[in-house]
Amino acid sequence: MNVPASDTMIPVTSKKDWTSDQEVRWCPGCGDYGILLAVQMLMPELGVAPENTVFVSGIGCSSRFPYYMNTYGMHSIHGRAPAIATGIAVARPDLDVWVITGDGDALSIGGNHLIHALRRNVNLTILLFNNRIYGLTKGQYSPTSEEGKVTKSTPMGSIDHPFNPLAVALGAEASFVARTHDLDRKHMMNVFRAAHAHRGASFVEILQNCNVFNDGAFDDVTGRQAREEMMIDLKPGEPIRFGVDGHSGVVMGSDGQLRIVQVADVGVDALLVHDPSRADPGLAFALARLSHDDHSPTPFGIFRDVDRGDYGQMVGAQLAAASEKKGPGDLTSLLRSNGTWIVGS
Amino acid sequence: MVVRFAGDSGDGMQLTGDRFTSASALFGNDLSTFPDYPAEIRAPAGTVNGVSSFQVHISDHDITTPGDEPDVLIAMNPAALQADLHRLGQHGLLIVNSDAFEARDLEKAGYATNPLLDESLSQYRVVEIPMTSLTQKATEPLGVKSRDAERSKNFFALGLVSWLYSRPTEPTVAWVESRFKDLVKESNLAAFRAGYNFGETSELFDHPYQVKPATLPAGEYTNISGNVALAWGLVAAGQLAKLPVFLGSYPITPASDILHELSKHKHFGVRTVQAEDEIAAAGMALGAAFAGHLGVTTTSGPGLALKSETLSLAVSLELPFLLVDIQRGGPSTGLPTKTEAADLNIAMYGRHAEAPLPIVAAYSPGNCFDAAIEAARIALKYRTPVILLSDGYLANGSEPWLLPDAASLPDISVPFATETNHVADDGTKEFWPYQRDPETLARPWAIPGTPGLMHRVGGIEKEDGTGNISYDPANHSTMVHLRAAKIAGIADDIPLATVVGDADAEVCLLGWGSTWAAIDAAVQRTRREGTKVAWIHLTHLNPLPRNLGDLLRTFPHILVPELNLGQLCRIVRAEYLVDAKPVTKVQGLPFSAAELESAIKEVLS
Numbered sequence: 001m002n003v004p005a006s007d008t009m010i011p012v013t014s015k016k017d018w019t020s021d022q023e024v025r026w027c028p029g030c031g032d033y034g035i036l037l038a039v040q041m042l043m044p045e046l047g048v049a050p051e052n053t054v055f056v057s058g059i060g061c062s063s064r065f066p067y068y069m070n071t072y073g074m075h076s077i078h079g080r081a082p083a084i085a086t087g088i089a090v091a092r093p094d095l096d097v098w099v100i101t102g103d104g105d106a107l108s109i110g111g112n113h114l115i116h117a118l119r120r121n122v123n124l125t126i127l128l129f130n131n132r133i134y135g136l137t138k139g140q141y142s143p144t145s146e147e148g149k150v151t152k153s154t155p156m157g158s159i160d161h162p163f164n165p166l167a168v169a170l171g172a173e174a175s176f177v178a179r180t181h182d183l184d185r186k187h188m189m190n191v192f193r194a195a196h197a198h199r200g201a202s203f204v205e206i207l208q209n210c211n212v213f214n215d216g217a218f219d220d221v222t223g224r225q226a227r228e229e230m231m232i233d234l235k236p237g238e239p240i241r242f243g244v245d246g247h248s249g250v251v252m253g254s255d256g257q258l259r260i261v262q263v264a265d266v267g268v269d270a271l272l273v274h275d276p277s278r279a280d281p282g283l284a285f286a287l288a289r290l291s292h293d294d295h296s297p298t299p300f301g302i303f304r305d306v307d308r309g310d311y312g313q314m315v316g317a318q319l320a321a322a323s324e325k326k327g328p329g330d331l332t333s334l335l336r337s338n339g340t341w342i343v344g345s
Numbered sequence: 346m347v348v349r350f351a352g353d354s355g356d357g358m359q360l361t362g363d364r365f366t367s368a369s370a371l372f373g374n375d376l377s378t379f380p381d382y383p384a385e386i387r388a389p390a391g392t393v394n395g396v397s398s399f400q401v402h403i404s405d406h407d408i409t410t411p412g413d414e415p416d417v418l419i420a421m422n423p424a425a426l427q428a429d430l431h432r433l434g435q436h437g438l439l440i441v442n443s444d445a446f447e448a449r450d451l452e453k454a455g456y457a458t459n460p461l462l463d464e465s466l467s468q469y470r471v472v473e474i475p476m477t478s479l480t481q482k483a484t485e486p487l488g489v490k491s492r493d494a495e496r497s498k499n500f501f502a503l504g505l506v507s508w509l510y511s512r513p514t515e516p517t518v519a520w521v522e523s524r525f526k527d528l529v530k531e532s533n534l535a536a537f538r539a540g541y542n543f544g545e546t547s548e549l550f551d552h553p554y555q556v557k558p559a560t561l562p563a564g565e566y567t568n569i570s571g572n573v574a575l576a577w578g579l580v581a582a583g584q585l586a587k588l589p590v591f592l593g594s595y596p597i598t599p600a601s602d603i604l605h606e607l608s609k610h611k612h613f614g615v616r617t618v619q620a621e622d623e624i625a626a627a628g629m630a631l632g633a634a635f636a637g638h639l640g641v642t643t644t645s646g647p648g649l650a651l652k653s654e655t656l657s658l659a660v661s662l663e664l665p666f667l668l669v670d671i672q673r674g675g676p677s678t679g680l681p682t683k684t685e686a687a688d689l690n691i692a693m694y695g696r697h698a699e700a701p702l703p704i705v706a707a708y709s710p711g712n713c714f715d716a717a718i719e720a721a722r723i724a725l726k727y728r729t730p731v732i733l734l735s736d737g738y739l740a741n742g743s744e745p746w747l748l749p750d751a752a753s754l755p756d757i758s759v760p761f762a763t764e765t766n767h768v769a770d771d772g773t774k775e776f777w778p779y780q781r782d783p784e785t786l787a788r789p790w791a792i793p794g795t796p797g798l799m800h801r802v803g804g805i806e807k808e809d810g811t812g813n814i815s816y817d818p819a820n821h822s823t824m825v826h827l828r829a830a831k832i833a834g835i836a837d838d839i840p841l842a843t844v845v846g847d848a849d850a851e852v853c854l855l856g857w858g859s860t861w862a863a864i865d866a867a868v869q870r871t872r873r874e875g876t877k878v879a880w881i882h883l884t885h886l887n888p889l890p891r892n893l894g895d896l897l898r899t900f901p902h903i904l905v906p907e908l909n910l911g912q913l914c915r916i917v918r919a920e921y922l923v924d925a926k927p928v929t930k931v932q933g934l935p936f937s938a939a940e941l942e943s944a945i946k947e948v949l950s
Contacts, residue, residue, distance in 0.1 A: 020801070022813065051796045056632070059804075067801050067814065072793040074635060074662075075803025076628070077654050083625035087632025087640065088793070090618060091591050095636065095793050113628070116621035315616055322611035329613030331584055331751040334577060338468055339435060340567045340748065 010047040017050055018043040020070040026061060031182035031208035032129065036068055038188040039127075045189075046096075046196055053096045056085040058105040061136050062129035062208070065100040079110025082117035082126065086311075089123050093312040096196070099126040103144040104134050107163050111143075118174035120311040121200040127192070128165055128205050129182075133214035146293060151213075166288035166303060169203040170281045176202035177284060177304040181222045182209060187300065194302055200310045220295045234287070234301030239271035242297060250290065258286045260297055276305040347414065348506060350499075351398040351429040352421030352442075353390050357499035362399025364503055364517050391453040396428040417509075419502050421445060421476070423454035430466075435568045436743050439469040440505065442498065444477035472549060476501045476540075483539035484532045493528075497536035504540025509549060514541060548598040550682035550741065561745060569746040571710035571739035572599070575669065576606035578717025580613050581751075583639050585718060586725055587758045589614040591638040593629035595622055595648060598681040599737040600671040603643045623648035627655035627668070634664045635802075637761065637792035639721060643669040646688050647677065649732075653695050659730035660700040660828060662802045663779075663788050665759075666730040667720055671740045674933045683933025684737035686858045687909035692732045693887060693916070699825050701832040703727070704886040706734040708861035711746035713739060716884065722757040726838075727831060728787045734886070736908070738859045738935050762789035762798060767810070776800055778812040786831035788812075836888040842896055847877035852948055853900035855925065857883040857913055859935060860906050866938035871945050878945055886913070894921035902948045904928050906941055 018040045026032045043053070053071040057063035059078035066073030076084050081099045089097045099117075106114045106128050117124060133151070134140040140153040144165060148157040169177045176198040180191040188206065195202035207218045216223075221230045232242040232250070241249035241263055249263045249271040263271065278284070284304040291298035323329075348365065352358045389395055400415060414434040420426040422445035433439060446461055460466055461473060480498040481491045489497075500521070507514060514537070521533050543549070569577075583590035594604040594617065608617045616638070620626035627642045634640030644652060649670045659666040672688045674680025692704050703723050707716035713735055720733040765774040766789060778800040779788050791798040800812060808815035809823050844853070846868050856864045861882055871878045879900060883889070897903055897917065903925040905914035911927030918925050928944045930936055 022801075049796070050799050052794055054636075054793050067803070069801075071799050072635075073799075073801035073803075074632075075801065075805065077658050077804065080624060080628045080655070083620065083628030084632035084635075086618070086625070087591065087593060087629035087634075088636045089632075090616060090629070091589070091633035091636040091638045092793065112621055113625050116625065315618070319611045319614060319616065323614075326612040329580070329584070329610060331581055331754075334580060334610070334613075335748050335751065336565075336567065338567050338569070338573075340565050342565055343561045343563050 011049040013044045013050065015040050015044060018070055020068055022067045024068050025064065027212050029211040030061070031131065031210065032062055032065070034182045034185060035062075035127070035129065035188065035206055035208065036065065038185045039192065040069070041185070042189045042192050042196075045193070048096055052094065053098070054085075054088055055098045055100060056081045056088065057100040058102075058110055059136070060102040060105045060134075061210075062100055062102040063105060079105055079108070080113060081105070082110060082113040082122075082124065085124050086113075086117055086120070086122045090312045090315050093123065093310070093316055097124050099124050101126065101128050102135075103128065103130045103132060103142045103163075103165070107143040107165060107168065111168075115168065115172040118169055118172040118201045118203060121175050121308045122311045123200055123313070125192070125195045125198075125202045126204065127195075128203065129208040130165055130205050131208045131210035131214055132162075132217050133210050135210045135213050139213040164288060165205045166203075167285060169205075170285045170288055170304060173281055174203045174304065175200045175306050175308040176302070177288070178203070178302045179205045179207070179298075179300050181207040181218060181300065183222050183224075191302065194305065198305060199313075200308055218294055221291075221298045230297050232290070232297050232299040234274045234276070234299050234303065236274055236276055236302070238274060239268055240274050240287075240299070241268075241271055248297065250287075252286075256286075258290050260290070276302045278304075279306060346416050346510070347400060348417045348419070348510070349398055349400040349415035349429060349432065350419045350421075350502065350506075351396055351425035352419075352499065352502075353424065354395050354397040355390055356397070356421050357496070358397045358399050358421070361499040361503045362401055364520060365506060365512065366401050367516055367520070389453070391422060391424055391450055393424045393428045393454060396425050398425070398429055417506070419506065421498070421502065423450050423456055423460070426460065427454045427456065433469060435468055436570060437469050438472065439466060440472045440474060440502075442476040442502075443473040444475045474505070474543065479539055479543065480536045483535045487528060487531050487535060489528060489532045494532060494536075497532045500533045500536040501540035501543075504537040504542075505544045505549070506540075507537075508541045508544030548681050550599070550737075562747060564747045566745045566747055568743050569711055569714075570602075570741060570743040571707065571713040571735055572602040572671070572741065573606050574711055574746065575707070575713035575717050575733075575735060575740075576603045576610075578714035579603075579607060579639075579641055579667075579721070580610050580615060581714065581754060582718045582721035582757065583613065583615065585754055585757045586639055586721060588637070588639040588725075589616065590641060591615075591630060591633035592617045592641045592643065593620050593626035593633070594618075594643045595620050595626045597623070597645045597648050599673055599740045600643045600645045600648070600669065602740065603669065603671070623651035624655065627652040631655055631659055631662070631664065631666055634659075634666050635662070635792070637790075637794075639667070639725070640665065641667045641669065643671070645671050645673050645681070646675045646679070646691070649688060649691055650695070653691075653697075656702065656730050656732075657696045657698070657700050658804050660696065660702055661804050661807075663728045663828070663831075664730075664802075665721075665724040665728055665790070667724050667733060668730060669717070669720075669733045669735065672734060672736040674931070680933040682737065684859065684935060685908050685931060685933060686734070686736050686860070687912065687931070688734060689857075689886065689907075689909065689912040689916075692734060699829060701829055701887065702729055703731045703832060703835055703888070704734060705731060706858045706884060706886055707739055708858060708882060708884065710739050710742050710744045712884075714746075714749070718754065718757065719884070722755065723835060723838075725757055725759045726787065727785055727835060728790055729832065734858060736859050759790065761795065762791035763795060765797060777810050778802060779807055780810050781827070781831075786827060786834060833888050836891050839885045839888070839890060841892045842881050842883065842890040844896060845880040845882070846872060847879050848899070850877035850879040850900065852902040852904060852945055853879040853881060853897065854941070854945070855881050855883070855897065855903055855905045855913070855917065857886060857907070860908065863936035863938050863941055864906060867941035867945065870938060870942055876945070876949065883913075886916075889917075889920065893917070894923070897921055897923045897925070902926070904944055904948055906930075906936055906944070908935065
């Protein structure tokens with residue numbers, strides 16, 4: 001994703017260069033602040049220039065994000081950011097294009113655009129802030145809200161089955177899929193760095209706390225007390241294990257299902273070794289579905305990271321091939337291309 | 346219009362042509378027929394000598410079609426193609442039975458390679474239909490053996506062409522019922538219906554653009570359809586603007602051909618993306634515009650409805666953006682293959698809140714080229730979305746088109762912003778994305794990659810000048826008025842309306858879009874008969890030409906012919922308080938000159 005537009009000089013920037021002069025207007029205590037800080041702190045490390053960076057968002061609390069970045073940015077239409085960003089990235093493969101979206105924006109009204117941007121593998125870094133609630137419209141259930149959730153629009157509890165964002169992305173065969181959370185800046189920065197380095201569409205789910213309308217939604221997993229036993233840190237090339245001293249691990253059963261076991265019962269060699277570069281997304285999908293709620297061990301990190309052609313580059317390659325074959329377009333030749341005749345005076 | 350059926354002498358082509366003729370006669374068309382039997386009745390099947398053809402010349406008696414070359418050729422096998430292709434006019438519609446193009450068939454017909462696979466047919470509009478196998482499938486439930494079913498495939502072709510030219514099916518059905526018996530009857534009827542239904546469900550269509558001027562001015566001509574002219578106009582607009590063209594599009598009848606045509610011209614730097622839906626197609630084009638391309642999206646009515654939110658954002662972002670609407674009969678799916686011009690209301694008003702935008706309308710197939718350049722010019726200069734209206738009649742109709750001199754086409758390029766444009770109180774140089782050009786009221790177009798001009802745009806109301814988010818009541822009022830004034834001001838940058846015919850006439854026709862051809866014929870005819878009549882044809886529907894109100898007020902009677910229920914008519918009544926009267930037609934067909942002629946006579950009587 002990081003092709004410097006003009007020269008080989010690596011831009012030297014500081015966090016200040018990436019921070020706009022606009023007042024940040026999220027609710028005090030919102031998880032979005034931590035994500036913004038992680039991105040602003042990461043950008044100078046990436047060696048890219050603010051003028052070659054575009055942040056595109058849809059509508060929702062998280063979608064205010066572009067206003068706070070001193071880059072090019074567009075706060076667009078509810079759900080449409082992946083489509084608009086596709087236009088930017090295909091027109092200009094030289095740019096770094098980030099998409100900032102939320103669970104309602106990306107998975108409800110914009111679900112179609114999300115899966116197609118992932119399917120095409122457009123060179124976008126998509127950060128999905130998942131707080132499992134509609135915040136901007138003040139507290140309706142979202143497509144990631146759990147069944148039974150009581151909100152203003154579901155007084156008797158939600159009967160909608162929720163989306164698992166990573167499973168959706170993997171179903172669309174996204175080439176880079178990861179999960180992080182708003183309480184761990186270092187983890188976020190590591191995941192965002194890898195997402196940015198990936199050529200093609202990168203999809204990152206960020207578990208994000210909405211302290212006004214869905215406070216503590218992820219406490220049982222990402223809370224400081226819970227983390228060690230509930231967060232499964234995925235490390236490429238290593239057996240998947242977690243808990244104090246790694247007492248628990250993940251194995252694949254003979255039925256193909258992934259299960260959590262005590263390492264002492266099965267031995268380390270029986271554990272699944274994490275490999276995000278696996279071509280088939282099946283195992284990553286199974287990992288994404290390991291946790292069915294916010295109260296059980298949940299994998300974090302990079303689920304999938306495979307090479308697949310970048311859409312914008314492929315579009316450009318066809319243009320180059322056509323020019324190679326036919327020469328640069330000539331309008332006069334085009335106008336005569338279907339045969340002409342002369343009418344005398 | 347001339348339709349030629351060609352197949353093997355055993356394929357029943359004479360029968361097919363004869364039935365089509367009868368149906369056409371019942372439809373009230375003038376027609377002449379030209380059966381063309383093989384010289385050798387028993388020539389070997391599948392050879393060129395064994396080809397049997399039947400040509401039908403149908404014409405609406407109002408219209409003269411030049412020459413007798415077929416506009417449509419139905420070739421049931423390679424031999425028929427070999428024998429009759431040379432007769433088909435340029436851009437003619439070629440319908441082939443693709444089942445009959447196996448190696449053996451090709452060899453018998455003398456083809457070294459399959460013409461459907463190389464580029465030898467590129468100057469025609471080729472539709473490949475597996476008629477034999479579709480006929481077999483249609484007759485299978487009746488218990489017809491596939492060998493016998495093949496004999497009914499001429500009825501499949503007949504059904505298809507009957508759909509294509511809106512011929513009534515009843516006389517053919519009645520005739521088949523009287524002529525054949527039992528299984529053969531049922532088989533022929535099933536094939537006939539299958540062909541007819543195939544035309545409908547595959548949205549196959551052809552709108553011959555029938556009016557051709559008697560004498561053409563000197564020059565170099567090509568035959569061009571509206572959709573191809575429009576696509577070439579977009580290619581030209583990109584060249585003239587010195588910008589890459591980006592098309593985001595979703596397949597929809599009758600606009601898809603523009604996507605197809607533009608996809609061929611990648612060597613002009615044209616990027617085309619077939620999006621996941623109409624909304625995404627518009628979004629991608631707008632994103633490309635933000636990134637510095639000429640962003641275009643093409644669609645028809647239902648797609649325009651879906652793109653409404655993107656148009657509204659484009660109005661708010663004030664970015665150049667071109668939406669092409671090839672109108673068709675509606676509402677909803679309506680008549681996808683039939684023409685109508687009833688999207689003027691949605692083009693004018695189909696957005697939430699105060700969201701005016703310029704509207705340009707093409708009036709002939711060739712004019713689609715100029716209209717595309719003009720629409721792009723306005724979009725780029727004023728940083729605004731523009732809607733370009735064409736319709737199914739123009740899109741698929743074709744006419745001889747005098748080639749423009751590429752060197753004399755206008756330069757429509759606009760500069761990107763490269764420098765800051767404001768100095769803050771403390772002396773800091775700043776970039777204000779909504780600092781306007783005092784003359785055009787356009788804001789600067791600063792594209793990503795430009796150092797020092799990083800800025801954010803969005804759908805939330807912006808502060809005048811800085812572009813920062815603003816909820817200030819007075820500022821919102823200022824911005825709504827500025828956006829409106831920018832569009833209204835374009836009236837100073839478009840041609841004044843001109844009167845064709847008699848300026849002292851009692852009646853003036855006010856037209857727009859594809860009614861041009863019929864109005865032209867009606868005005869000429871009325872004047873030849875000694876009645877004075879005036880005509881104004883609009884190419885810009887928003888804003889309207891500055892002088893239009895004054896011109897209209899000089900005529901005692903104003904008639905507005907439209908393929909809708911009077912949409913432009915209501916606009917001019919509201920704008921100018923003139924007593925304009927609508928002349929309407931919503932049959933999925935263009936006006937005939939006679940219809941307009943009688944409307945003129947009626948108002949004068």
